Amino acid sequence: MNSENIIVKDLQELYASIGLPTDTIDVTSGFTVHFLQDTFKNLPYKSTPFRPNYFSFLFIENAYGKYTIDDKVFEVSPKTVYFTNPGNYRIFEWKKITDVCLITFDEAYLKEHVHADVYNHFSFLLTETVEPRTLSVQQFNHIKELYKLIHKEYLSGSPFKNEIIGGLTVVLLLKIKEYFFQEYNPIYEGNRSSQIVKTFKRNLESHFRDLVNGKTEQQLRVQDYADMQFLHVNYLSTVISNKTGKSISTWISEKTITEAKVMLQNPKLTVKEIANRLGFLESSHFSNYFKKHTSQSPAKYRKS
Numbered sequence: 001m002n003s004e005n006i007i008v009k010d011l012q013e014l015y016a017s018i019g020l021p022t023d024t025i026d027v028t029s030g031f032t033v034h035f036l037q038d039t040f041k042n043l044p045y046k047s048t049p050f051r052p053n054y055f056s057f058l059f060i061e062n063a064y065g066k067y068t069i070d071d072k073v074f075e076v077s078p079k080t081v082y083f084t085n086p087g088n089y090r091i092f093e094w095k096k097i098t099d100v101c102l103i104t105f106d107e108a109y110l111k112e113h114v115h116a117d118v119y120n121h122f123s124f125l126l127t128e129t130v131e132p133r134t135l136s137v138q139q140f141n142h143i144k145e146l147y148k149l150i151h152k153e154y155l156s157g158s159p160f161k162n163e164i165i166g167g168l169t170v171v172l173l174l175k176i177k178e179y180f181f182q183e184y185n186p187i188y189e190g191n192r193s194s195q196i197v198k199t200f201k202r203n204l205e206s207h208f209r210d211l212v213n214g215k216t217e218q219q220l221r222v223q224d225y226a227d228m229q230f231l232h233v234n235y236l237s238t239v240i241s242n243k244t245g246k247s248i249s250t251w252i253s254e255k256t257i258t259e260a261k262v263m264l265q266n267p268k269l270t271v272k273e274i275a276n277r278l279g280f281l282e283s284s285h286f287s288n289y290f291k292k293h294t295s296q297s298p299a300k301y302r303k304s
Helices: 011-017 107-114 137-154 161-180 186-192 195-212 222-228 234-242 250-264 271-277 281-295 298-303
Strands: 031-035 053-071 073-076 082-084 090-105
Touching: 011 090, 031 137, 031 161, 073 082, 073 222, 082 161, 090 137, 090 298, 107 161, 107 234, 137 161, 195 222, 195 234, 222 250, 222 271, 234 250, 250 271, 250 281, 250 298, 271 298, 281 298
Parallel strands: none
Antiparallel strands: 031 090, 053 073, 053 082, 053 090
16 A cells, blocks of 8 residues: 555554554544653654544644655744644654644544534634744743643543543634634635645546546545545535535536536537436436526527
């Protein structure tokens, strides 16, 4: 298997796959927090390439190394904060670790314990590649107080542990938003620099080109587009919706109608042939679909 395509669902799976201890990591809730100096005893250390299916924040009080996210390489230095989200190809390399805290969580944890509409409140979580941010000593100390409280609660046996950690995580995300992301606009990123959006649009265009040219007769599902980018289907759907203002289903239906209209202008193609080229098993299904989205039947549109 191509190492770039290895996906790990959580931190425990990652550490187990690369031979690191996992005894201090409990992924039951979908949330983890631990200090890397307790894990990485033999330095320098360079990980194998991987694609995590979770979010992570790395709070570096004192450490040195490198972090590769997709095609970008960043130097690790003291008083910096790293943020990464699901799907990025990455490698981490540590030369020295004195004090580093790593927090990870999945989307289910965010929606259950932070906010059901978490991306509306913290849209920066959809940022695809974030350069490490260096904080002032005062700012970093504020963040440190929070992640130490979170770590203390993570180790507790409180029956309200997840609720307390969720509340503290809200405060942590608000401070990060205050320091880094007050002006973040997911729609702007979607229009300008979102690699996930760009890749989705390219895959959509390529697939419909194959449909129209008769190279395939199968319509792709949302899950198929997610698989192409090694992303969870819910995450891809959220990114596309938030960064383009349209759902994946809307993108697919609009593209289907656009291509249908183009082909209907060609008198040599029957409605049945057009339906087949667009992946419809029955021409009646295509006619109903077209009328639903245009208020006209294919035949009526062709005459207009």
